Amino acid sequence: MAKTYVGQILKQVREELKLSIPSPKYELLILPLKIGDITDNAVTLLATGEKHIEWLREEFWERLVHAFSQALGKPAELHVVVDTEAADQRAEQPGGMQPLSKVLPQANRAIPRPLLNPRFTFEHFVVGPSNQFCWSAAKAVAERPGYAYNPLFIYGGVGLGKTHLLHSIGHRVTQLYPNYKVVYVTSERFTSDFIEKVRGGRMNEFHQRYRQCDLLLIDDIQFIAGKVETQMEFYHTFMSLVDTGKQIVISSDSSPQDMKGIESRLVSRFGSGLLVDIEPPPVETRTAILRKKAELEGAAISDEVARFIAENVHSNIRELEGALIRLLAFCDFSGSKPTIEVAHRMLADFMKGQRGRRFLSMEQIAQATCEVFRVSANLIMGRDRRKKVAEARMVIMYLAREHTNLTLSQIGEEVGGRDHSTVSHGVSKIAQAMDEDPYLKQMVQQVIRKLS
Ligand code: ADP
Numbered sequence: 212m213a214k215t216y217v218g219q220i221l222k223q224v225r226e227e228l229k230l231s232i233p234s235p236k237y238e239l240l241i242l243p244l245k246i247g248d249i250t251d252n253a254v255t256l257l258a259t260g261e262k263h264i265e266w267l268r269e270e271f272w273e274r275l276v277h278a279f280s281q282a283l284g285k286p287a288e289l290h291v292v293v294d295t296e297a298a299d300q301r302a303e304q305p306g307g308m309q310p311l312s313k314v315l316p317q318a319n320r321a322i323p324r325p326l327l328n329p330r331f332t333f334e335h336f337v338v339g340p341s342n343q344f345c346w347s348a349a350k351a352v353a354e355r356p357g358y359a360y361n362p363l364f365i366y367g368g369v370g371l372g373k374t375h376l377l378h379s380i381g382h383r384v385t386q387l388y389p390n391y392k393v394v395y396v397t398s399e400r401f402t403s404d405f406i407e408k409v410r411g412g413r414m415n416e417f418h419q420r421y422r423q424c425d426l427l428l429i430d431d432i433q434f435i436a437g438k439v440e441t442q443m444e445f446y447h448t449f450m451s452l453v454d455t456g457k458q459i460v461i462s463s464d465s466s467p468q469d470m471k472g473i474e475s476r477l478v479s480r481f482g483s484g485l486l487v488d489i490e491p492p493p494v495e496t497r498t499a500i501l502r503k504k505a506e507l508e509g510a511a512i513s514d515e516v517a518r519f520i521a522e523n524v525h526s527n528i529r530e531l532e533g534a535l536i537r538l539l540a541f542c543d544f545s546g547s548k549p550t551i552e553v554a555h556r557m558l559a560d561f562m563k564g565q566r567g568r569r570f571l572s573m574e575q576i577a578q579a580t581c582e583v584f585r586v587s588a589n590l591i592m593g594r595d596r597r598k599k600v601a602e603a604r605m606v607i608m609y610l611a612r613e614h615t616n617l618t619l620s621q622i623g624e625e626v627g628g629r630d631h632s633t634v635s636h637g638v639s640k641i642a643q644a645m646d647e648d649p650y651l652k653q654m655v656q657q658v659i660r661k662l663s
């Protein structure tokens with residue numbers, strides 16, 4: 212990769228963005244960006260920290276993709292990572308911003324703040340009969356961590372608000388107890404962190420991170436299924452925290468008894484505090500959620516429109532939000548008001564998708580996905596682990612889950628004989644990745660358009 216080429220691309224991108232991004236934001240968020248690597252159309256950007264990445268993704272991602280695509284003369288695929296060198300230097304300067312991943316919990320250092328979504332708070336959570344109990348338990352725990360119920364174990368289907376509640380607890384505890392060390396982690400991250408620290412002979416860092424905190428929020432615990440060593444480590448983490456009166460909150464897609472591949476001593480610990488389940492919300496709560504989300508987006512929708520969407524989109528709250536965002540985006544760029552007619556027109560496809568679920572076959576889904584991702588069907592069935600292939604395979608699992616009546620095991624059979632936990636993992640991974648990666652989301656939408 213020639214240095215001058217990279218320099219030119221960066222210059223061009225900056226010039227383009229400078230025209231459309233107001234100057235304080237441009238200076239804060241765009242100027243500090245560096246290019247780590249360009250290979251063909253894939254560009255890796257270096258950001259100054261996790262927060263920087265979050266802001267870029269929230270506000271400027273599409274413009275960045277566009278600007279890079281123009282500069283490269285082909286559709287760019289953007290990735291962004293923390294520039295560890297720059298971050299290390301900053302950490303050495305007094306008062307410098309420290310990337311959270313780099314901060315080691317040492318007694319005399321400032322308490323690192325957990326990375327929590329600012330929108331996932333108790334205030335933004337709409338309470339109804341399906342989640343009332345869960346919400347009260349979460350609040351009780353947040354107000355008196357380590358006292359009320361330990362562990363608090365929250366379980367329920369995809370997109371029903373588990374992560375939202377875990378983050379809410381994290382926010383509340385950080386407000387009420389500024390000295391508390393709060394750790395939020397998915398079980399996958401816990402696993403990869405564990406493997407990395409074992410390999411690097413740095414288990415003491417691992418223990419410091421997870422055993423010396425006041426609140427451990429661990430999301431989607433189901434992904435430690437079948438991982439014997441991680442489970443053992445988690446068991447000891449768990450015991451050490453509970454023994455010292457520290458709070459643990461766990462989320463999972465199913466109740467402890469229904470989890471497969473988890474050691475029985477862990478299952479019994481999971482059930483030793485308070486178990487609460489979160490259910491799909493009824494139409495009144497869905498309507499209230501839509502109104503709240505619209506308000507957060509700075510838009511107003513009438514009761515009638517909210518009710519119309521809520522009645523027609525019932526799978527889960529993530530999809531409900533998707534429908535709303537789509538409607539608001541349409542109104543935004545067409546200058547129309549979100550009336551019931553517009554909602555009807557805009558959501559026709561969406562609802563057809565919902566009703567039409569049953570009619571899609573596995574072959575159709577696989578074929579359309581392979582075309583959009585440019586991967587051959589043989590690779591999908593095989594063991595190829597390259598990112599593009601693995602991603603396409605998981606997208607097929609995700610779409611099959613959404614648009615067929617097949618069970619996880621049946622879907623697994625159709626994509627090269629994979630087991631149900633691999634499929635469950637793939638489905639959640641794509642659901643989450645789409646939230647974070649607009650490019651992937653676009654690809655998936657392209658597949659859906661092909662199928663409709
Ligand atoms: P899960 O972790 O259970 O899969 P999430 O917590 O990620 O689900 O929720 C999916 C989306 O739905 C998030 O954007 C979240 O803010 C929203 N959501 C879920 N439940 C509620 C609720 N009761 N009130 C407001 N928003 C909600």
Ligand code: MG
Binds near residue numbers: 374375
């Ligand atoms: Mg979640």
